[in-house]
Structure formats: C-alpha cells, structure tokens
Amino acid sequence: MGSALHPDAAPLSFLLGTWAGEGHGEFPTIDSFDYTEEIRFWHVGKPFLAYAQRTWSTEDERPLHGESGYWRAIPRGRLEVVLAHPNGIVEVAEGTVEGTEIELASVTVARTGTAKEVTSLQRSLQVRGGTLLYDLHMAAVGHPLTKHLTAELRHASSG
Amino acid sequence: MGSALHPDAAPLSFLLGTWAGEGHGEFPTIDSFDYTEEIRFWHVGKPFLAYAQRTWSTEDERPLHGESGYWRAIPRGRLEVVLAHPNGIVEVAEGTVEGTEIELASVTVARTGTAKEVTSLQRSLQVRGGTLLYDLHMAAVGHPLTKHLTAELRHASSG
Numbered sequence: 001m002g003s004a005l006h007p008d009a010a011p012l013s014f015l016l017g018t019w020a021g022e023g024h025g026e027f028p029t030i031d032s033f034d035y036t037e038e039i040r041f042w043h044v045g046k047p048f049l050a051y052a053q054r055t056w057s058t059e060d061e062r063p064l065h066g067e068s069g070y071w072r073a074i075p076r077g078r079l080e081v082v083l084a085h086p087n088g089i090v091e092v093a094e095g096t097v098e099g100t101e102i103e104l105a106s107v108t109v110a111r112t113g114t115a116k117e118v119t120s121l122q123r124s125l126q127v128r129g130g131t132l133l134y135d136l137h138m139a140a141v142g143h144p145l146t147k148h149l150t151a152e153l154r155h156a157s158s159g
Numbered sequence: 160m161g162s163a164l165h166p167d168a169a170p171l172s173f174l175l176g177t178w179a180g181e182g183h184g185e186f187p188t189i190d191s192f193d194y195t196e197e198i199r200f201w202h203v204g205k206p207f208l209a210y211a212q213r214t215w216s217t218e219d220e221r222p223l224h225g226e227s228g229y230w231r232a233i234p235r236g237r238l239e240v241v242l243a244h245p246n247g248i249v250e251v252a253e254g255t256v257e258g259t260e261i262e263l264a265s266v267t268v269a270r271t272g273t274a275k276e277v278t279s280l281q282r283s284l285q286v287r288g289g290t291l292l293y294d295l296h297m298a299a300v301g302h303p304l305t306k307h308l309t310a311e312l313r314h315a316s317s318g
Binding site (some may be wrong): 003044045046048050052054063066068069070072074080081082083084085086088089090091092094107108110111112113114115 | 162203204205207209211213222225227228229231233239240241242243244245247248249250251253266267269270271272273274
C-alpha cells in the first residue's frame with residue numbers, strides 16, 4: 001500500500017492487520033459448530049478500512065463462511081459498515097466506535113432470490129491487548145435476534 | 160487454494176483470475192475521467208466466485224473506487240451477485256450468464272446514512288479471447304439509468 005492512513009480512519013486503526021483465532025456458532029435451526037477464522041483489515045489511504053473475513057470448520061477444515069466489505073469512519077464516533085456475504089446477503093450497518101469497542105446494528109439486510117431469509121444482524125467487537133473479541137446476533141428464518149457467533153482472535157500480523 | 164472448482168460454478172469459470180486494464184467514466188454530475196483497473200475472481204471450492212475490484216486515476220494514480228463481493232452461479236443460466244462499495248453502497252444484482260456474456264441488473268441498492276443516493280445499477284460483461292469488456296449504467300442523485308463506466312481489461316494471470 002504505502003499510503004498514509006487517512007486521518008478520518010484513525011479511530012479504526014486499532015483494527016488494522018490480520019487476526020486469527022477460533023469461534024463458536026449456534027442458532028435454533030442448526031447444530032452448534034466450532035470454526036477457525038481469519039479477519040483482515042487494511043487501508044488504501046482513504047477514509048475507510050477494507051475488510052475480508054473467512055471461516056473454516058474446526059472439525060474438517062472445510063470452508064464455511066466469508067464476508068467482505070468496507071468499514072467507514074464517520075465523525076463523532078460513528079461508524080458505517082457495508083458487507084457482502086457469499087450466501088447472497090448484503091448488509092448495511094451503523095453504530096459507534098468508542099476507544100477499541102464497536103457496536104453495530106444492521107439498518108438494511110437485503111438478499112438475492114435464492115438466499116436464506118436473514119432480517120437483522122447485530123455485532124459487538126472489542127480489542128483488548130492484542131485480542132479481538134466479537135459476538136454476532138442474528139434474526140433469521142422467523143427467529144428474532146438470537147446469539148449466533150462468538151469468537152476470539154489474536155493479532156497475527158500488521159499487514 | 161487447491162480445492163477443485165465447484166461444479167455449479169463452472170458457468171462462471173471464464174471469469175477466474177486477475178484482469179488488468181483501462182476504463183472511462185462519465186456521469187451528468189461529474190467531469191469524465193479515465194481509470195486503471197484490476198479485477199480478481201477466485202474460488203474456494205464453493206458454488207460462488209469471490210470478487211474484488213480496484214480502480215485508480217490514470218491521471219495521478221490516486222485510488223478511486225473499489226468493490227468486493229460474491230458472484231453466485233444459479234441453475235439454468237442465472238446469476239446472483241452481492242457487492243459492497245466503499246462509498247457506502249451495497250448492491251444485490253441478478254441476471255444471466257450465456258457462454259461468456261453476463262447481464263446483470265440490481266434488484267436492491269441500499270446505502271448508509273452518509274452515502275450518495277445510488278438507486279439502480281446495470282452491468283454488461285463479456286470475455287472474448289482473453290479480453291474482458293464491461294459497461295455499467297447507473298441511476299443516481301435524480302438521474303435515470305445513464306452510462307457511467309466502460310472498460311477493457313486483459314487476462315493478467317490465472318491466480
């Protein structure tokens with residue numbers, strides 16, 4: 001990259017780099033499962049961070065989920081996130097960043113004709129001493145917002 | 160990656176790899192501009208291609224746009240695409256793939272609170288002898304679907 005971090009993106013700089021770790025998933029309609037995860041945040045000198053995430057089954061290493069998109073720093077501790085999911089979902093989320101804690105709630109979840117009905121997503125994320133913790137609640141297929149994912153990742157590299 | 164292409168993604172296999180080239184942008188509300196572009200399509204063994212795109216100003220090489228998301232192959236020559244744009248837009252598009260020609264029209268365009276109002280996107284893409292050509296029409300900020308982008312890229316690598 002080489003470019004300097006855009007000053008507007010400074011409140012998000014604690015996310016930059018590659019994070020690797022383990023998570024646990026559950027939902028009323030599925031068997032719970034464990035997963036391995038890698039998250040990358042990077043920048044190109046503009047007032048957002050690019051984001052890509054992948055998970056694999058801990059049990060048999062098959063690819064599970066992925067997400068990609070952009071985290072946009074907005075004045076006064078606000079944050080906007082736009083994401084695409086390979087299962088045919090797009091997500092617009094808005095929230096707050098306070099220090100190294102982020103709270104996000106979806107304002108729009110839309111989907112392709114063949115995608116599963118996901119209606120709402122809520123994310124909490126924090127970084128503490130080189131560890132990134134998040135949880136995600138999801139409303140989907142008739143179930144209200146319910147705990148779906150929780151994970152703990154370590155800072156694996158700054159690139 | 161190492162995994163075999165998912166059979167459902169075979170109709171999209173002509174997109175795989177890295178494409179590099181030049182494009183031209185215009186819209187009634189802006190000065191026209193030329194750009195350099197890189198597009199990457201890759202797969203992880205599941206029935207979609209992952210996609211990431213970046214553009215830079217031809218004039219001064221500053222980063223312009225980017226997109227990331229997933230192209231989902233659907234039976235009977237159908238295609239679903241979910242994309243996030245760093246300017247705060249998400250896009251759900253559906254369309255057709257016939258041979259090496261793709262037509263896509265947005266079914267949903269949603270945006271964050273601070274994003275510019277984009278209401279509709281229409282994409283045509285074709286590959287002919289190692290060249291990828293696309294054009295994109297956009298409806299935005301009160302203007303109906305209008306030609307916005309056209310580009311020509313060469314297949315730069317299969318990775």
